[in-house]
Amino acid sequence: MAHNGIHHVTAIAGSARRNVDFYTRVLGMRMVKKTVNFDDPGTYHLYYGDRDGSPGSILTFFPWAHVAPGRLGVGETQETALRVPESAIGFWTHRFVAQGVRHEAPETRFGETVLPFRDPDGMRLALVAVPGAEAEPAWSGGDVPAEHAIRGFHGVSLLLEDIAGTAAILTGVFGYAEERAEGATTRFRAGDGMGDVIDLRAAPGFLPGRPGAGAVHHIAFRAADDAEQAAMAEKLARVHGVPTTEQKDRDYFRSVYFREPGGVLFEIATDVPGFAVDEPADELGRSLKLPKFLEPHRARIEAALPPLADAAAEPVG
Incomplete structure (x- = not known):
């Protein structure tokens, strides 16, 4: 079976400017597409990722300035995990303290430091x-050294x-295999690369x-x-009785969507054509890109969108 790990995760944010500052400056991720x-x-769709905008590294946001906070509950993503080299945890713990980022003490899950x-x-x-993440592509976006940089997704927990x-x-469809359980959480793995881990946590009777803001879409x-x-x-419909939407062209990938049995919205996104289809790879994220059907309305759209931090306009690397 083909490798079908995570392509991207899309979440909801509040302030667009604050979102850009946190993900590009504090976390040092690359603005891959604006x-x-x-x-x-009238709303941005902001894409952050690794140096190359690789599938498996892309975290995206719909920022709505006045959106109400989301509430964690069953039928949604509990946590989104990003991979870093083994030697980087100390750097990030100190950085979170210095930057005032809400965090917990490092802990061990499934034998990994988290x-x-x-x-x-x-x-x-x-x-x-x-282990071995230091050999994966890294983006040095400012004051996060490449040796400590985020490499992409480790996985998600639902x-x-x-x-x-x-x-x-x-x-049956995405090529994951059940690995083992820890308490109420069962781990599924598709390989050892980016986005290859899915943890399913059973919480019967939970709200x-x-x-809303802070929730994964x-x-x-x-x-x-x-x-x-x-x-x-076709396999989803035939074997699992789950239909998908018609294909939608998102310019950088083509998508179909479905609601999986647990209530989480899943998408299947193609690796092609990728994020360099409308701007050179070394200029990703520099300017606002619009699909062809919206290009005639560029002036009105740009006037309605809030300004973003300078980090979005001038990636460093």
């Missing part, structure tokens, strides 16, 4: 020390009423999640191309 929500062009923290909107995140239906799709899994995506969608 565009708008194709379905709501540093949980929150972004300014309360999104639950973690850094995971991964909070669910019952994990069985979700597990069946992870193993349902509420969308959806998780996208990788498909190499249109043909692989179509085969996955």
Whole structure:
């Protein structure tokens, strides 16, 4: 079966400027693409990732300035985990203290060192020390040295009423295999690369999640191309009785969406064409990019969007 780990994770934020400052300056991620929500062009869609904008490294946000906070509950992502080299945890612990980032003490999960923290909107995140991550592409965005830089996703954890239906799709469609359990959490793994870990935590009877700032909107899994995506969608419908939407062109990937049995919104996104399709790779994130159908309205859209921090306009590296 093909490798179908995480392609990207999309979350909801409050202030766009604060979001850019945190992810580019504090976390040192690269602004990979600055565009708008194709379905709501008065709102930014901001993409952060590694040096190359690789699938498996892309964390994206819809920032709505006055959105109410989300509430953690069943049927949503509990935590989004990012991978760093094993030697980097000390650097990040000190950096979080210096930058006033809400965080907890490092802990051990599934034999790995994990540093949980929150972004300014309360999104639950973690850094995971991964052996060999130092050999993966790194982005040096300012004062985060390349040797300590975030390499992409480790994985996500989902909070669910019952994990069985979700597990069946992870193993039957996306190529994950059940690894082992720790307490109420069962780990599934697709490999040893970016975005290859999914943790399912059973929390029967817990309150349902509420969308809002700090909550994950959806998780996208990788498909190499249109043909692989179509085969996955066909299997979802035929074997699991789960239909997908029609394909939507997002310029940098093509997508279908579905609500998995646990209630989480999943997407299948193609690896192609990638983020360098409308600007050179060394200039990713420098200017506002619009899809062709919105280009005639650029002046009106730019006038309505709030200004962003300088870090978004002038990536360093």
